[in-house]
Amino acid sequence: xxxxxxxxxxxxxxxxxxxxxxxxxxxxxxxxxxxxxxxxxxxxxxxxxxxxxxxxxxxxxxxxxxxxxxxxxxxxxxxxxxxxxxxxxxxxxxxxxxxxxxxxxxxxxxxxxxxxxxxxxxxxxxxxxxxxxxxxxxxxxxxxxxxxxxxxxxxxxxxxxxxxxxxxxxxxxxxxxxxxxxxxxxxxxxxxxxxxxxxxxxxxxxxxxxxxxxxxxxxxxxxxxxxxxxxxxxxxxxxxxxxxxxxxxxxxxxxxxxxxxxxxxxxxxxxxxxxxxxxxxxxxxxxxxxxxxxxxxxxxxxxxxxxxxxxxxxxxxxxxxxxxxx
Numbered sequence: 001x002x003x004x005x006x007x008x009x010x011x012x013x014x015x016x017x018x019x020x021x022x023x024x025x026x027x028x029x030x031x032x033x034x035x036x037x038x039x040x041x042x043x044x045x046x047x048x049x050x051x052x053x054x055x056x057x058x059x060x061x062x063x064x065x066x067x068x069x070x071x072x073x074x075x076x077x078x079x080x081x082x083x084x085x086x087x088x089x090x091x092x093x094x095x096x097x098x099x100x101x102x103x104x105x106x107x108x109x110x111x112x113x114x115x116x117x118x119x120x121x122x123x124x125x126x127x128x129x130x131x132x133x134x135x136x137x138x139x140x141x142x143x144x145x146x147x148x149x150x151x152x153x154x155x156x157x158x159x160x161x162x163x164x165x166x167x168x169x170x171x172x173x174x175x176x177x178x179x180x181x182x183x184x185x186x187x188x189x190x191x192x193x194x195x196x197x198x199x200x201x202x203x204x205x206x207x208x209x210x211x212x213x214x215x216x217x218x219x220x221x222x223x224x225x226x227x228x229x230x231x232x233x234x235x236x237x238x239x240x241x242x243x244x245x246x247x248x249x250x251x252x253x254x255x256x257x258x259x260x261x262x263x264x265x266x267x268x269x270x271x272x273x274x275x276x277x278x279x280x281x282x283x284x285x286x287x288x289x290x291x292x293x294x295x296x297x298x299x300x301x302x303x304x305x306x307x308x309x310x311x312x313x314x315x316x317x318x319x320x321x322x323x324x325x326x
Contacts, residue, residue, distance in 0.1 A: 023125045023239075024094040024177025034181055039170075046170045046185035051138045054179050068134040068143060076117040078153040083300045085113035085158045086148045091123030091136040092165035092174045092184065097241040099123045099131060101206075104242075104313060105162045105251045112255055112305050113160060118151075120144055124176060127239075136165075138174050138182050142192060149196035158297050159193075159201040164247060166237065167207025169230070186216035193217075200297050202261075206246045208233040211287040218289040223298070225250070225265060228284040235281060235317075242314025245272050246286065249317075257309045260302055262290075279321040 029035055031052055037045065078084050087109045091102035102123040110119035122136040122144060134140050141163075148159060163184070166173040171185035193201065199221045205213045211230035218224055227234040227246035236244035243252055249271040254264035269286050276283050 021125075021127075021129050023096050023127055024179070026095075026175065026177065028178040030181050042183075043170045043185070046183040047187045049138055049142070049182075049184075049188050051174065051180070051182035054181070056179055064135060064140075067132070068140055071120055071122075071134050072144065072147045074117070075120065075147060075151055077151045078157050080153070081156075083156050083158060083297055084118055084152065085109075085115045085160050085301055086152055087113065087115040087119035087160045087162075088141075088144055088148065089119070089121045089123075089162040090141055090144075090164070092138075092141075092163060092172055093136075094124035094176045094180075095237065095239040096125055096127030097237055097239050097244065098136075098164045099126045099133075100242050100314065101164050101244060101247040101251070102136065102162070103133075105164070105247065108251050108255055108310070109160055109162060111310070113158075113301050114304050115160070120148075135176060135180070136174070137176065137180060138184050138188075141184065145192060145196055145198065149198055152198070154197045154199065156297075157200065158301065159198050160204075161201065162204045162206070162251070164206040164244065167205075167209045167228070167234070169209050169212060171212065172205060172207045172210065186213045189213070190216050202298075204250070206234070206244060210234070211285075214287045214289050218291065220291040220293040221297070222289070222291045223261075223294045224287075224289045226287040229287055232282065232284045234284045234286075235276065235279070236320060238320045241317055241320050243317040245275055245284070245317050247317070248312075248314075249275075252312045252314065256312065258305060258307050261298060275318045275321070278318065 031054055087106060089102045089106035091098035102121055106119055106121040110116060122134050122140050125131045163172055171183045174180060174182035201222050203217055203224045206227040208228055209230055210226035210228050214224045214226055234246055250268035254267040265288055
């Protein structure tokens, strides 16, 4: 399901070896069924939700099942009469930059929107050790959304989804070292959320070409924010980074402040634009779509957000200028 472009970019962003622990490496080509697919077939596969796991031992499947079951069991049900936010932060690629970003994004978004007990992170290693988290795979993403749909009141509550990974014109790429391959397409995600009845949603997609999600996922009760236009790359995916450009600007800086979401997005876009000029990069042009009914749930959520900012963590993503595109 991966295009040659995505495979080559994965090589560019492969993690460096560690003396203590080496994260999963992108060193092997994708399975033949993926590598030989035409662009049209890749889109069809992504829309169908194809996921391929290669050379996994049997105990891996059991351990993964247990990790996911434990994580889902921690989620609390909705509170009647309260607009609860359910936060799901997902790193769909095993490069540590995405694992680190998804973990911190889960913390920032949970704090901002009062989602303690209703937040979940899926992702690979943070680079220091094997991940104790459930994998950030398409299958686990779907299971997590299904569980959230069981617990939330669709007439009151809100899904806040943050997805970070490599991207391609067909969607967001799933790549777990040399073992896991797949993608989440805009059509697949839209059908999934609609089938589950999750219409109140803030969807933040951080990947190259992630603007492809905006027209498909938009709706009256939906806000969609993408790291790039549908024909543009985004930046900062160096495996040693703590943040991508988009994640650093929006999550690590703008959303830590007690300011409304719209000004936060403007602040993030301004930061990204400045970093791209500094690196002489082709602008990523992040996209935003806000449904006409979004303020019905966003205003009450933001009225409860903490009044004190938290400090950014990790190395600034702009420090990696020169290592660049994903």
